[in-house]
Amino acid sequence: MTELGLRRVPRQSRRDHVVEILREAITSGRLKPGERLIEVDLSRELGTSRAPVREALRQLEQEGLVASYPYRGSEVLGVSQDEVEQVLVPIRITLERFAFSRALGRLDEDDIEKLQAIVVEMEEAARLGATERLADADIAFHELIIVCSEQRHCLQLWKTIQPRVRAYFRRDAPAHDDPLSVARQHQELLDVIKIGDEAAVLDAIDRHIHIHLAPKALADEG
Amino acid sequence: MTELGLRRVPRQSRRDHVVEILREAITSGRLKPGERLIEVDLSRELGTSRAPVREALRQLEQEGLVASYPYRGSEVLGVSQDEVEQVLVPIRITLERFAFSRALGRLDEDDIEKLQAIVVEMEEAARLGATERLADADIAFHELIIVCSEQRHCLQLWKTIQPRVRAYFRRDAPAHDDPLSVARQHQELLDVIKIGDEAAVLDAIDRHIHIHLAPKALADEG
DNA sequence: GCATAGTCGATTGTCGACAGTCGTCCGTCG
């Protein structure tokens, strides 16, 4: 009848659905580190069978949000500041330097427009004090460029660390004294991208990502 | 009777078994890029049901060895030289710099002995021209140190890229004019580790991993 | 002859049931 071709269509598999629900719950902090994840309970709550839940837990395990032990279940993991500084930030720099330089030649006007829209979204979120929206827009900005780079394995590695990057964005977002600065920084990054000078872009990314380091870590880096 | 408590015990889940078989087949090149992986066929060949096979394929997908498309199946992926140089090598450097510096204080005599044993294994494999054994020993050396660093997420990221690192080790191994040099380089690295000077170790790792770059890439890096 | 819609086989996505494993609790024995 009125159902236009997508009646009960999942359009996204139940597994993906479960992954999203759980990832959201973990990165937002609603599920806390150490909490147990029991397959039957989850499947009941989500109105599905255990098979999709199991596969979802495996994926979250790969993403480092969950740890699981044979025959003994799964638990939620946290993201330490130490990991952010020592692993995630350097990996992001490696990954994004590569992705950004590849993306430079491929970004068309449409892409630039989308990036600009994300910056606008940031400004709006910042004004409203919507820290989660701000963090998600931040993720979206970086992910869009990685997607545009059309480097399959780069995107795959990004997907592996992205949930944890999101987790620390969200955790740290409320601490910003000036949320608008996030939007401003991305605007500057975008401006450099528009100009298209590779060296300048790489330099801008380095500085942009380094912002996430705590003062002490910055001192360590020199 | 004689069965000493581990009769039919899997001791490793069927899923892990399937993962290992397929990973081995892909990294060794027995399964070629583009080849299709059909769940029922695999489950029949491996004498198991589809559930473990499905979960194994998901894991290999996370590792970047396999790509899968909803309702349309999975296929084997390759590892390009471009990815090695632009992504895997830099990521390895980031990861291993961190892991090695963390491991330095934790390596006990037992660990050093194991590392030494791996170098001996390399020498033996090199003399026999056993290129796959040589590549696997190379992997084992680096992985042991990452394990000793006791950085959970570091290990998790390593597990994500390790299969592709193995793939390019195995692919490139036969091309070495002097297989023994691999053992020699690791011996030198191990010697520096024994001394325990962090800066020297980090420097040695950089150079060690950079070896995998083709001459052209090296020129690019300056 | 060509475009379009319907059908079919192959393959994946999901389900409910059962088997295997682990930690715990309780009773027994020294």
Place this chain on the structure above:
DNA sequence: CGACGGACGACTGTCGACAATCGACTATGC
């Protein structure tokens, strides 16, 4: 009183069957 061991409950690992989806092929109309 503590160590040992077997039974129990909770949960994960695996299975075989069914539903949903896709691409290719075929038939139909123009």
